[in-house]
Amino acid sequence: MSETIEKYVAEDSLAYRLCWDSINHIVERFKMKEVTGEDGGAYHPIMFARGGKEVGEQRVWMGQDGVFKLVYVGLVANPPGVDSHMMFAFTDKDNPAPHYTVDSVHLAHMGHYAYHCEVMPGVDIGANLNYVNHVYEPLSEYNKGLYGTEGFVKSEELGLRQWAFMSPWMLAGRAPDAESFDKLFHYIGKYREHWAQLIENGIPQDCLEGVDMSKIADRDYRNRCAAFNRDVDPVYNQLLPLMGQEEGDRQIQVLRCVDGIEQDGDYQF
Secondary structure, eight states: OOTTOOOOOOOOOHHHHHHHHHHHHHHHHTTOEEEOOTTSSOSEEEEOTTTOOEEEEEEEEEOSSSEEEEEEEEEEETTTTEEEEEEEEEEOTTOOSOEEEEEEEEETTTTEEEEEEEEEOSSOGGGOHHHHHHHTGGGHHHHHHHHTSTTOEEOSSSOHHHHHTSOTTOEEEEESSHHHHTTHHHHHHHHHHHHHHHHHHOOOGGGSTTOOGGGHHHHHHHHHHHHSOTTTOTHHHHTHHHHHHHHHHHHHHHHHOSSBSSSBTOOOO
């Protein structure tokens, strides 16, 4: 990683727009409130581990209409040419409805785009067929449609454990160029709309037979601890030269926290 890295600038790139298309939609639809930093800007700036320059930002929104917390992390590093944008919308801790995430990246130095979109299950889908039929089966046509589109390649980089903590309907892979990447707006929009309707309408009771609702929050926390984990997801260690250990651990903590921003109870509506 270069010592002369440029200061972070949130440019209106294709990767930026793909992620923010979902952020803007969810914030408006679910009436979420942004939590700003002391200067009125982003909740938390991300500083270059070896140079003190800002290389990214974390922004946070909180809500009470079904989506509890939305977290955005943007990183732009030039050189080497990383343009990365991730958002994660978390439902209430006791809600069996899934979470929703979009990750969009342009790796200019490697010559391709990468993407990730997931409707992350709130129950054990291996034991709940009705939940699968209601929450996931409607996404099958879009999943097949994307991977049937020329130029799109399903990820071979994600480990099997990463897939285990998500769902088989997860969209993750590469696109060779901007023209191909632009087609993701359609498919991710379909995933987002389906997910939003699940939040607004709730999960029907017949989809929750055998689900112990008293353990939903505990399952959610355990699932997050497994998914947002340096041992499972190599990206956190890959980013060590950019943001350092302490900042990476703080990012993980924000994603794991089920009842606040960074620590349970640290935000009051």
